[in-house]
Amino acid sequence: MAKLQLKRAPKPPPKSDELLMKRVAAGDAQAFRQVCDEHLPAILTYTTRLLRNDAEAQDLAQDTFLKVWLKAGEYQPKARITTWVHSIARHLCIDRLRQRQARGETLPLDSDVDHAPPSVEPGQLLEKKWTAQRVQLAIALLPERQQSALLLRHEQDLSQEEIAQILETTVDAVESLLKRARSALREQLDAAELDPPLPRQ
Amino acid sequence: MTDPKQDDWLDAAFSALPDVTVPADLRRRIAELPITHPRPTRAPWLSPTFASLWWSLCGALGIVCGVYFETPGQTEADTELSAQEELLTAAFASDVGGDWSDNWGEATLGDAEEAR
Numbered sequence: 001m002a003k004l005q006l007k008r009a010p011k012p013p014p015k016s017d018e019l020l021m022k023r024v025a026a027g028d029a030q031a032f033r034q035v036c037d038e039h040l041p042a043i044l045t046y047t048t049r050l051l052r053n054d055a056e057a058q059d060l061a062q063d064t065f066l067k068v069w070l071k072a073g074e075y076q077p078k079a080r081i082t083t084w085v086h087s088i089a090r091h092l093c094i095d096r097l098r099q100r101q102a103r104g105e106t107l108p109l110d111s112d113v114d115h116a117p118p119s120v121e122p123g124q125l126l127e128k129k130w131t132a133q134r135v136q137l138a139i140a141l142l143p144e145r146q147q148s149a150l151l152l153r154h155e156q157d158l159s160q161e162e163i164a165q166i167l168e169t170t171v172d173a174v175e176s177l178l179k180r181a182r183s184a185l186r187e188q189l190d191a192a193e194l195d196p197p198l199p200r201q
Numbered sequence: 202m203t204d205p206k207q208d209d210w211l212d213a214a215f216s217a218l219p220d221v222t223v224p225a226d227l228r229r230r231i232a233e234l235p236i237t238h239p240r241p242t243r244a245p246w247l248s249p250t251f252a253s254l255w256w257s258l259c260g261a262l263g264i265v266c267g268v269y270f271e272t273p274g275q276t277e278a279d280t281e282l283s284a285q286e287e288l289l290t291a292a293f294a295s296d297v298g299g300d301w302s303d304n305w306g307e308a309t310l311g312d313a314e315e316a317r
Contacts, residue, residue, distance in 0.1 A: 029235040036231050045221040058227050065231045066238060131217040138214075154215045182211060189214065 018077040025072040032072075036065055039085050042156055046086060049151050050093045052140060060096060064089040079165050086156070087166045090148060097144060138188035146181035149174060 023031035043064055048057035067088050075084055139147055145167060152158045152166060164174045 027235070027240060032235055033232050036228075040228065040231060041221070041223050044223055044227070048221045049218070057221075058224065062227065062231055062234075066234055069234050069238065070240060128217070132219055135214045135217050150211075154211055155218075185211070185214070 013077055013080040013083075017081045021072055021075040021077070021081060024069070025075070032069055035068060035081060035085075039082055040065070042082065043085055043089050045155060046151060047089055047093055049136075049139065049155070050090075050144070050147060051096060052136060056096065060089065060092050063092055067092075080162065082156075082158070083162045083165050086152065086158070087168075090166060094144060134189065134192045138185055138192060141188055142181055142184055145177060146184060149177045150181045150185065153178060 020031055020035060024035060040061065044057060044061045047060045047064070048054060051057045051060065064085060068085055075081070079087075139150065142150070148167060149163055152163045153160070158166070160171050160174045160178075164171045167174060167177070169177075
């Protein structure tokens with residue numbers, strides 16, 4: 001039986017996004033600060049995961065919002081602000097990763113365990129650090145598009161339509177990308193002898 | 202259509218990742234971007250509206266000039282002048298000798314007719 005697939009059109013962004021970006025484009029610093037407050041944590045998380053270096057990730061997040069400020073007039077109200085800002089951040093990350101590759105740099109892994117709350121027991125802390133590093137490394141070994149698809153879906157909680165806009169591809173391609181990414185990540189984690197908390201589906 | 206987000210092991214893997222906190226310094230630097238990087242103001246004559254008006258004006262001027270220089274009356278006047286010039290040249294060569302254009306400003310069509 002032929003599988004019926006309904007083509008999903010991307011949902012239009014809320015009117016508030018369009019109005020807010022119009023204010024930013026008109027030079028309203030208060031509106032710009034509102035955009036930053038809403039999207040900076042997500043953008044910094046995304047750049048930190050992709051670059052695996054806190055200092056570089058912070059620089060890049062700043063560059064992202066500098067572009068948002070300077071190019072606010074180019075915002076098209078066919079996407080949510082978060083989609084547009086993630087798209088800018090992704091392009092900057094790709095440039096940075098290419099520069100690294102050209103210089104022959106290896107994958108850095110930051111000491112993210114420093115962010116763990118002080119109430120955690122030392123044994124738990126070590127285990128948490130070990131698990132975090134395995135997962136980080138497993139994600140880092142995936143191609144950039146697969147990393148982005150996974151991070152945007154599972155960490156940023158964006159829809160497949162929005163991920164398709166950020167990756168400049170179709171929803172079907174995103175779905176396929178996510179399947180391959182999930183499978184590759186599972187293999188990486190298995191190879192790293194990381195016991196998944198729950199059995200495989 | 203399956204959504205890969207339904208995998209619990211994936212959620213567990215991502216929850217193992219450390220939280221990323223925004224440093225206060227970064228938040229401050231970004232909030233100050235409108236001050237540290239004021240948006241460049243574009244000169245009004247570089248605006249798209251002005252540019253399109255400018256090119257429209259140039260186009261209109263080009264059309265006017267083209268029409269003016271290609272008018273049939275103008276071409277006929279040019280032909281008439283050339284004929285008179287030939288007549289002067291022929292008259293001076295046969296009767297006065299030399300090139301009439303050496304005496305440009307002095308010789309007239311009347312002189313040429315008289316010489317003939």
